Amino acid sequence: MRHYPCHRCDNRLFFDNTQCLVCATEVGWCPGCNALVAMERQANGRYRCVDDGCGTLLVKCHNYAVEGVCNRMLTAQEADQGITLCDCCRHNRAIPDLSIEGHRERWAKLESAKRRLFYTLDLLGLPHEVSPDKADPPLSFSFLADELPVEGGWHSSEEGMPVFTGHAGGHITINVKEADDVERERLRTDFNEAHRTLIGHFRHEIGHYYWELLIKGRVEDACIAVFGDHRHPSYSDALERHYQQGPPADWREHHLSAYATMHPWEDFAETFGFYLDMVAILDTAGHFGITPTGFDEDLDAMLYTFGRLSLGFNEMNREMGLLDLVPEVITPTIAAKLRYVHEMVLSARHADAASQQTLA
Ligand SMILES: [Zn+2]
Ligand SMILES: [Zn+2]
Ligand SMILES: [Zn+2]
Ligand SMILES: [Zn+2]
Incomplete structure (x- = not known):
């Protein structure tokens, strides 16, 4: 991972930042210049990337503006087409049930690991298309918990069903408890593993995806x-x-x-x-x-x-x-x-x- 300069004060910005810690300017990931940038607020809740060579007109991803679990932007052009999620959040098929205490914090950790995964995939030039027109299979994610209340069913698995972290046909499921430090460490010692991390789960499961995309039948x-x-x-x-x-x-x-x-x-x-x-x-x-x-x-x-x-x-x-x-x-x-x-x-x-x- 790299760090980025704040265009306002030259402080160092880190990949997960939502504002510059020195000059308090709002920052976000700009799809125009593929970097974390300082942003200038415009009318109608829009922003402009302040990178001289870019200047793209931007809108915060819904999961940034409303849910507080993302720091990516989409272009104003995309927003005008009715798109509300960034190129990273667009891959989500199911998110955790946010009525459960602690799930928003766990979801934020899952999204952070996913953004980091995509950064490395982009560095390597590996495809991760969300549209079935562009990839067979396209890539999607679900973050599910083992037992969920009956209400809010569209986010959840069936009540009482255990959720297995895994990959099937381009769809990666991660059990939300993997974002809970105590639970994950308990599982790590139970399975006698040298490491067990959220980013590690993403990197393992995407391996299954690329086997299917690039090797299977080829x-x-x-x-x-x-x-x-x-x-x-x-x-x-x-x-x-x-x-x-x-x-x-x-x-x-x-x-x-x-x-x-x-x-x-x-x-x-x-x-x-x-x-x-x-x-x-x-x-x-x-x-x-x-x-x-x-x-x-x-x-x-x-x-x-x-x-x-x-x-x-x-x-x-x-x-x-x-x-x-x-x-x-x-x-x-x-x-x-x-x-x-x-x-x-x-x-x-x-x-x-x-x-x-x-x-x-
Ligand atoms: Zn700054
Ligand atoms: Zn930009
Ligand atoms: Zn997003
Ligand atoms: Zn596996």
């Missing part, structure tokens, strides 16, 4: 050669075996986590999620001057820099009594899986750039 054989055959055993058989027998003793040799041993689809999603972790850390290190460059199209250079950063940051976290920043160990087998993901990302990135050139 290049499955090449993926099978690296991750194993996802058809044998079936997902449900693999799940049952995993919860009965646990992971093999030597799982660290071949997998990033014990959960990744469950089935090739989970191995792919865990690897994809870790790849996004790596890109995000390298990008941040580059923008904050910790390393000379950020994301690199050369995987060997990425792995080398990331390895050096991890050693230092793990020790810093230990100094502060925190969990290791990077508990994963990259063995040669795991590096080969990361290479597969890296090449898949690069070909999607270049295909996207080529299609944009054709359009221009």
Whole structure:
């Protein structure tokens, strides 16, 4: 993640800010210049991006202006067409039931993690279309809680139904309790995980999405050669075996986590999620001057820099009594899986750039 300058006072703006903490100017994410910018209030609740080269006329996303869980803008042109949600909130199919205490705060954390995910996907040039005309499948999200009152049903699952965090056909569901620190930490220790974070859930589930969008029915054989055959055993058989027998003793040799041993689809999603972790850390290190460059199209250079950063940051976290920043160990087998993901990302990135050139 990078930081942005306030155009009014030159203070540093951070990705989640809604106002400059020094000069109190309102700030928002401008889709015209793809940056967090200071905004000048206009008539009729509109704003103008004060970036000299941009100047786009903007309107706050409904979830920014009314709900207080977003900091993105849409263009006045979009607002005139009746659009009320930003390019990030537009993907929501179901939001938490806000009549339940604490749900608005949890929803804000979910949206913040989603915006961060989209920042990294945009950095990589990976598509995340919401319209079925543009992607098969399009991408959508639901944030649901296990048990909800009967009232307000359009937001909720059926009463008493457990909600499983997961992906199906382009639709990502995240259980709202994952945004509750106590609940999430309890689950982390129950499942004996090195990490359990909201952003981690988003990065894992989007891995399943890209498997479906970019690999399924296209290049499955090449993926099978690296991750194993996802058809044998079936997902449900693999799940049952995993919860009965646990992971093999030597799982660290071949997998990033014990959960990744469950089935090739989970191995792919865990690897994809870790790849996004790596890109995000390298990008941040580059923008904050910790390393000379950020994301690199050369995987060997990425792995080398990331390895050096991890050693230092793990020790810093230990100094502060925190969990290791990077508990994963990259063995040669795991590096080969990361290479597969890296090449898949690069070909999607270049295909996207080529299609944009054709359009221009
Ligand atoms: Zn300022
Ligand atoms: Zn702008
Ligand atoms: Zn929004
Ligand atoms: Zn999964």
